[in-house]
Amino acid sequence: MNSANDARIEIEDALSTPPAEAVPRAVRTRRTLLPWIVAAITTLVFAPIAILHIREKPTAEPPEMRLEITTPSTSAPLEFALSPDGRYIVFVASGDGPQRLWLRALDKTEAQPIAGTEGANYPFWSPDSRSIAYTAAGKLKRIDIAGGPPQTLANTSAPRGGAWGADGTILFTASLGPLSRVAASGDDPVTVTRLDPPRQGQHVFPQFLPDGRHFLFYVVGTPEGSGIYLGSLDGGEPKRLAAANSTGAYLAPGMIAFVRQTALIAQRLDLNRGELVGDPVRLADPVSSSEVGVTGFSSFSISADGRVAYRSGVGWMAQLKWHDRTGKAVSVVGQPDSSLLQYPALLPDGTHVAVNRTIQNNLDIWQIDLVRDRMTRFTFDPGVDIVPIWSPDGMRIVFSSTRKGPFNLYVKSASGASAEELLFETPKNTYAQDWSGNGQFLLYSDTDPKTGRDLWALPMSGTDRKPIEIVKTPFEELNGQFSPDMRWVAYETNESGRFEIVVQPFPVPTRKWPVSTGGGIQPRWRADGKELYFVAPEGKLMAASITAAGATFSTGTPVPLFPVGLVPGFGANNQQYAVSRDGRFLINQLVETSTTAPITLLLNWKPKP
Structure with missing residues (x-):
């Protein structure tokens, strides 16, 4: 056979030969050769294909890519989450x-607001990517992305994120303390973790691992106690994995991603040993971490297929500005500040203001001399120091700090000449709110696992220093303010389903009177007590006239003064503005020229060999 054509003829001849009892020898020879002929043709036909296959190059890995996602303006730029299937991103914006909440499908170019999620914070996804959980107005809620109203699952006095497991278990913070669990259908929360004071003050921002039983969370506490921990729904003592500036999240295959200093890094997890092993590798730098008063949070999110979203900047700058009653800006304090300026507390004589600033991920208190336009650092501890309150004579400053685990109250000479002293210690997190004009009482809030945030008055003189209960209910009460004559306390409560401003007598709370009618937060008294200010939901500063005589109290209809443009407030939720004795307003405002940095979407990341 000289060719494939000859072989074809031989096969045809063999197949066309009729059967017979006596087969000629030549025919027998042809039939004997038939299997060899078929094998030869098969080799000739498929050999070129095999050669081509051998010459094919291996499939190339898709290249690493970084894309930008632009969002509407937001005062909570770190709060976003990729869906587990990698098809959607949800974020908080205004x-x-x-x-x-706003939702964007990643195969679309536009995001859309989700109706019914006003006031939302810290969104996280269901495992099937069909629902989003979030916190708003002291409630843990869920909503389906296909539509429908939100469903309330549980109360929370301290929103610090959450995680939704494959079996329908949701981990979240019911109060500032340990983590709790609740069914995705709603139920009474059950505590999952246990604090280890004084090393640990809070457990926050949980994240499930793929097995649905183990989870990561961040511990706020002393330097040796804080960091990323590994816990389990099956019990057992959680194990510290690493010191970090944020909680961790699973990154396939087998790695944990977290923020250390300014870099987003990943390190392999040995789950059996409960340890991080090998050298960390860097995914991005810089990456934003920590909102004001919220330790352990960071601006990154990871989908189940390994997509990574992160933000490289907080996206806003703040500046203290003086406004008159018409809203006219009459002067500014210093330069625009990118250090998460928060919680301005004005010295009664108007010459100094104390604020919170974050430098190198450390929250401390700073003083600003308004006469000399000079800023100096006031606290230096590696713990979180927040929410300064001046004494009426301006000689001392009270603040909250985690240096012993939970947020406790400390006091320090305003001159800085002496070390701070522990003023009040309790297992609950406590935050100073106001110091009475006669110096006798310090108003503070604490967080109770059952009742949420409540208000108390701490005697500052005499031998009996037992706190006086101001208001303790199943609802949230915070941002308390003494009236100038010490006969009334104004505060905000969500008893009606949204935060409103109310006033009650002090020290005996016989009843309370509503002040706001359409929502309100952050009350402040006028120096003569004849007016009460607060911020309405639409961001306007409101004023309500006050008439009080004896045991009677009445308020006029609140009137709007001007839009305030406050920076976001988290954690202790103290006021972002102060009122001077001459009626001017010192307001911590977003700088108009600041922009929200885009979210970066990292695709096809692989650790470099």
Whole structure:
């Protein structure tokens, strides 16, 4: 056979030969050769294909890519989450309306606000990527992305993120303390973790591992106690994995991602040993971490297929500005500040203001001399120091600190000449709110696992220093303010389903009177006590006239003064503005020229060999 054509003829001849009892020898020879002929043709036909296959190059790995996702304006730029299937991203933004959730499908170019999620914070996804859980107005809620109203699952006095497991278990913070669990259908929360004071003050921002039983969370506490921990729904003592500036999240295959200093890094997890092993590798730098008063949070999110979203900047700058009653800006304090300026507390004589600033991920208190336009650092401890309150004579400053685990109250000479002293210690987190004009009482809030945030008055003189209960209910009460004559306390409560401003007598709370009618936060008294200010949901500063005589109290209809443009407030939720004795307003405002940095989407990341 000289060719494939000859072989074809031989086969045809063999197949066309009729059967017979006596087969000629030549025919027998042809039939004997038939298997060899078929094998030869098969080799000739498929050999070129095999050669081509051998010459094919291996499939190339898709290249690493970084894309930018632009969002509407937001005062909570770190709060976003990729869906587990990698198809969606949800984020908190305001745009031209109230703060709420926005949803964008990654195969689309536009994001849309989710109706019914006004006031939302810290979104996280269900495992099937069909629902989003979030916190708003002291409630843990869920909403389906296909539509429908939100469903309330549980109360929370301290929103610090959450995680949704494959079996329908949701981990979250019911109060500032240990983590709790609740069914995705809603139920009474059950505590999952246990604090280890004084090393640990809070457990926050949980993240499930793929097995649905183990989870990561961040511990706020002393330097040796804080960091990323590994816990389990099956019990057992959680194990510290690493010191870090944020909680961790699973990154396939087998790695944990977290922020250390300014870099987003990943390190392999040995789950059996409960340890991080090998050298960390860097995914991005810089990456934002920590919102004001919220330790352990960071601006990154990871989908189940390994997509990574992160933000490289907080996206806003703040500046203290003086305004008159018409809203006219009459002067500014210092330069625009990118160090998460928060919680301005004005010295009664108006010459100094104490604030919170974050430098190198450390929250401390600073003083600003308004006469000399000079800023100096006031606290230096590696713990979190927040929410300064001046004494009426301006000689001391009270603040909250985690240097012993939970947020406790400390006091320090305003001159800085002496070390701070522990003023009040309790297992609960406590935050100073106001110091009475006669110096006798310090108003503070604490967080109770059952009742949420409550208000108390701490005697500052005499031998009996037992706290006086101001208001303790199943609802949230915070941002308390003494009236100038010490006969009333104004505060905000969500008893009606949204935060409103109310006033009650002090020290005996016989009843309370509503002040706001359409929502309100952050009350402040006028120096003569004849007016009460607060911030309405649409961001306007409101004023309500006050008439009080004996045991009677009445308030006029609140009137709007001007839009305030406050920076976001978290944690202790103290006021972001102060009122001077001459009626001017010192307001911590977003700088108009600040922009929200885009979210970066990292695709096809692989650790470099």
